[in-house]
Amino acid sequence: MRRFLILSLLAFGTASAAQADEITLAADVWCPYNCAPGAERPGYMVEIAAQAFESAGHKLTYKTMPWARALADVEAGKLSGALGASPEEAAGLLYPKQPLAQSRNMLVARAGDSFAWTSIKSLEPHALGTILDYSYGSVIDAYIKANIKNTNRIQVMGGDEPLKGNLRKLLAGRIALTIDDANVMAYELADQKLTEAVRLVDMGDAPSPLYIAFSPKLPQSATYAKLLDDTIVKLRASGGLEKILARYGLHDWETAKPAASAAGTNS
Template sequence: MRYSCWLIFIITLWFNNTASAVNELSLNIDTNRLPKTIALATTDWCPYLCQQNDHKTGIVVDYLNYLSTQLDITFIFHFYPWSRAIQLVTNNTHHGLATAIQSEAPNLKLTTVPTMTYKACFYVRNNSNWHYKDINSITDIRLGYIANYGYGEPVDSYIKHHKHAQHLVKITGVSAPQRLIKMLSSKRIDGFIADQQVTRWMTRLSQSQGNINNAGCLTPMPFYLAINPSLPWGNQLIQRLDNLLKNDKNQQYLQQMILPNYQ
């Protein structure tokens, strides 16, 4: 009888310890679950991300919000000057960047599947004869560009090694694309480099399409969502986003239901 009591005690103790270990493991798993709300820093980059438009939130905002319903999370978008947005995510004040390429955010972890692509082009006044031929032709004009923005190669490397050159005009702060257009119109610069869709959007809103010309473009570049690598659930988010971004039905939704709203 005494032996049976001890046996029951030992089995009960083992069961309690096992249950406790399972509970601890569950708690550890819980810490890696995606939070209900994820804060993404970004900049005003309409039509991809629109801060000052009452009717359009942006292609990227619409698409990520669509994908977030499949993850049972909510993305919150916070708008800053671009350099500030990168700094806030690097310092872990916000969880991630809504859009980025590796050269812009080398300390962050990017999805391996791109959200979509963008194309950087050169723009000049309509009476200019300048055209982008190769990287050496940049020296012929005063070129405006946005600080810490990734345009693609060979321009990114050129700016990095010639950022103090007088023919390169760097701008920072808010409303950078609009300011580049105004600087070109006022002849403070001879040209600027910017995304093709962004420039089309801005010139249409400002009714200045006829005042500037496209003077050549770089190769289209993919961009990604970026996350601070210190987040315990960051790898899980990236893995799940990668699966959604390469899903054919989601790509079809982007092409047929979102992009036509921004043409």
């Protein structure tokens, strides 16, 4: 799996304002899933959510904030949902049936670095840049937990755009590696024109689903989850999903692998 700027997308529904819910979704910036609020491309999960909720007459607000706070506020019922959540990292939230991505982790090293992945022990001689309260799967999560106090092995970045921070540290030589979702990494490297400066390292990670997850404290959450599920089915059948994803250089996650071609790879 996100700044307090707010995007209120145009409403397409016919329900009156008195009948509409205000649905607030949040996360740290994690393009292409959710990008900058107010941008021409706010993220494909945000666009799908807009179609689901605003066509039903609701008002959608999207804001960015640190991921740990977003998850806590959704769980407490202060926010409606979190974009790009997974049951592995936020088991207490309410999840739709339909995922909105298949996520796979990718390591990134500087272009001239000879690092090669063979097992989790490959990380031990290197400082790995991670993101506060992100889950990277059970193996990486256990490694982070075991080494969290050793800054020669683990360094943690917070804030609204932590991947940018980790990439700056990587290029400055303050860390040797960083890790994130393959689609997110490919999008960020292309956006910052860093594809020649770094090298992607494939760990052979199995994909795991990502969702827009809803608050267990809000009685409307089950309704929102079903609206989202129904919208995905309709968009996939109509070709609308592929049109949305094409704006971000992606294809349907049910048939496509996460992007890994923004920079050179090494397995």
